[in-house]
Amino acid sequence: MSIDDVNAPVAASNPYLEGNMAPVPDEITVENLPVTGEIPEQLDGRWLRNGPNPIDTSGDPAHWFVGDGMVHGVRIRGGRAEWYRNRWVRSESVAAHLGTEVPPGDDGRGGPNTSVGAFAGSIWAMVEAGGRPARLTDELETIAYDDFGGTLPNGFTAHPKYDRDTGELHAVCYSYPDVADHVQYMVVGPDATVTKLVEVPVADMPMIHDMSLTASKAIVYDLPVTVDIEMAMQGASFPMKWNPDHGARVGLLDRGADTADDIVWVDVPLSYVFHPLNAYDTDDGKVVLDICRYDKMFDLDLLGPVGDSTPTLDRWTVDPATRTVHTERIDDRGHEFPIVSGRYSNTRHRFGYTSSIGANGSDEETWFSGTNKIDFDSGAVTVHDHGPGRGGAEPLFIPRDGGTAEDDGWLMVLVYDQGANSSDLVLLDAQDISGPEVARISLPRRVPNGFHGAWVS
Numbered sequence: 001m002s003i004d005d006v007n008a009p010v011a012a013s014n015p016y017l018e019g020n021m022a023p024v025p026d027e028i029t030v031e032n033l034p035v036t037g038e039i040p041e042q043l044d045g046r047w048l049r050n051g052p053n054p055i056d057t058s059g060d061p062a063h064w065f066v067g068d069g070m071v072h073g074v075r076i077r078g079g080r081a082e083w084y085r086n087r088w089v090r091s092e093s094v095a096a097h098l099g100t101e102v103p104p105g106d107d108g109r110g111g112p113n114t115s116v117g118a119f120a121g122s123i124w125a126m127v128e129a130g131g132r133p134a135r136l137t138d139e140l141e142t143i144a145y146d147d148f149g150g151t152l153p154n155g156f157t158a159h160p161k162y163d164r165d166t167g168e169l170h171a172v173c174y175s176y177p178d179v180a181d182h183v184q185y186m187v188v189g190p191d192a193t194v195t196k197l198v199e200v201p202v203a204d205m206p207m208i209h210d211m212s213l214t215a216s217k218a219i220v221y222d223l224p225v226t227v228d229i230e231m232a233m234q235g236a237s238f239p240m241k242w243n244p245d246h247g248a249r250v251g252l253l254d255r256g257a258d259t260a261d262d263i264v265w266v267d268v269p270l271s272y273v274f275h276p277l278n279a280y281d282t283d284d285g286k287v288v289l290d291i292c293r294y295d296k297m298f299d300l301d302l303l304g305p306v307g308d309s310t311p312t313l314d315r316w317t318v319d320p321a322t323r324t325v326h327t328e329r330i331d332d333r334g335h336e337f338p339i340v341s342g343r344y345s346n347t348r349h350r351f352g353y354t355s356s357i358g359a360n361g362s363d364e365e366t367w368f369s370g371t372n373k374i375d376f377d378s379g380a381v382t383v384h385d386h387g388p389g390r391g392g393a394e395p396l397f398i399p400r401d402g403g404t405a406e407d408d409g410w411l412m413v414l415v416y417d418q419g420a421n422s423s424d425l426v427l428l429d430a431q432d433i434s435g436p437e438v439a440r441i442s443l444p445r446r447v448p449n450g451f452h453g454a455w456v457s
């Protein structure tokens with residue numbers, strides 16, 4: 001796909017509007033969902049999931065990443081799935097289409113479409129590249145856009161990192177086109193105000209989707225997907241393009257630093273990373289980054305992330321003393337949407353979980369396929385095959401109350417069934433991932449392939 005194609009009229013051949021990438025047309029609420037198996041009694045909360053669901057696809061093909069956000073949710077309590085509902089995150093354009101009010105604080109950038117999670121007593125829908133987060137009710141209605149009480153200088157990110165010890169969020173944020181020559185490392189306190197802001201100089205306006213946090217450091221991924229001026233001038237909806245001339249490096253910033261003067265940059269292999277699985281400090285002063293790594297991104301496919309390369313699971317061990325990186329391939333099959341147990345985030349983990357991407361599973365057409373458990377001690381990868389034509393999206397890990405083993409808990413996985421054109425919410429036993437499902441909640445309609453979710457208990 002060339003630059004010209006980005007602006008070509010008619011979205012008829014946009015693969016990001018076909019199959020389970022296609023948006024659903026409306027908002028519904030359905031109570032008492034069918035369940036097979038047993039939902040553990042412990043589970044009392046909401047499964048939430050955000051993703052693009054463009055409300056108007058009549059114009060030029062837009063990049064998948066800019067579609068209007070829609071949050072899907074399932075209320076689980078007492079072994080029952082009480083309801084499913086889906087709601088667009090209200091924005092100016094969504095409100096205009098639906099004839100509803102524009103929420104206070106709307107920044108005109110569209111509804112956050114990338115992640116959803118709970119912090120400081122609210123549910124937040126989040127996005128990168130300059131957008132503000134939006135606060136939602138427990139029933140997924142948009143309350144307001146929020147710039148953290150006026151303390152957020154520009155946009156936020158979809159991937160803040162939670163520090164269990166301090167109750168803070170740490171984030172690396174970029175804001176196109178408002179901030180041209182640096183990205184912002186920030187800390188958000190438990191009261192949802194920005195308590196620290198460090199400007200980190202970077203060139204070319206790189207797309208920095210995620211960050212890593214360790215006990216001592218914040219890690220900035222400065223990788224070769226950057227704003228393409230020609231695309232920007234042509235009005236491309238998301239003018240980010242593969243730019244190998246930019247180089248690839250990670251920046252190690254001490255969490256206590258007030259400026260980026262002493263950030264340590266280390267060159268890494270030319271590649272792109274949307275998502276680290278986890279990161280931690282080693283006893284000898286290095287930083288381990290487990291990542292899903294692409295050889296290229298937004299080089300030929302300029303409408304979404306699927307067409308250029310398949311992400312592998314790699315480990316980068318970065319030594320700030322020598323400014324070198326040791327790279328290892330953990331698994332060369334396709335892995336994305338990596339997670340660890342929240343009890344092990346930012347510290348050394350043994351287990352991780354991912355979605356299989358591409359040919360690593362039952363059906364390439366679903367994009368997602370199996371759900372993986374990785375044992376980083378042994379290198380073993382165990383796959384839960386969801387069956388023919390069934391693909392599992394980002395898994396969530398829910399620890400069992402009173403459990404002490406790292407993997408004692410459940411994986412909650414949204415599964416799309418291509419044959420039935422329907423979606424289920426599936427629970428797996430994380431200690432027996434290849435075993436049978438613990439429970440399956442049948443959703444009343446398919447949930448399009450999207451991005452990130454959360455279990456909010």
Ligand SMILES: [Fe+2]
Pocket residue numbers: 114158159209274275451452
């Ligand atoms: Fe992401």
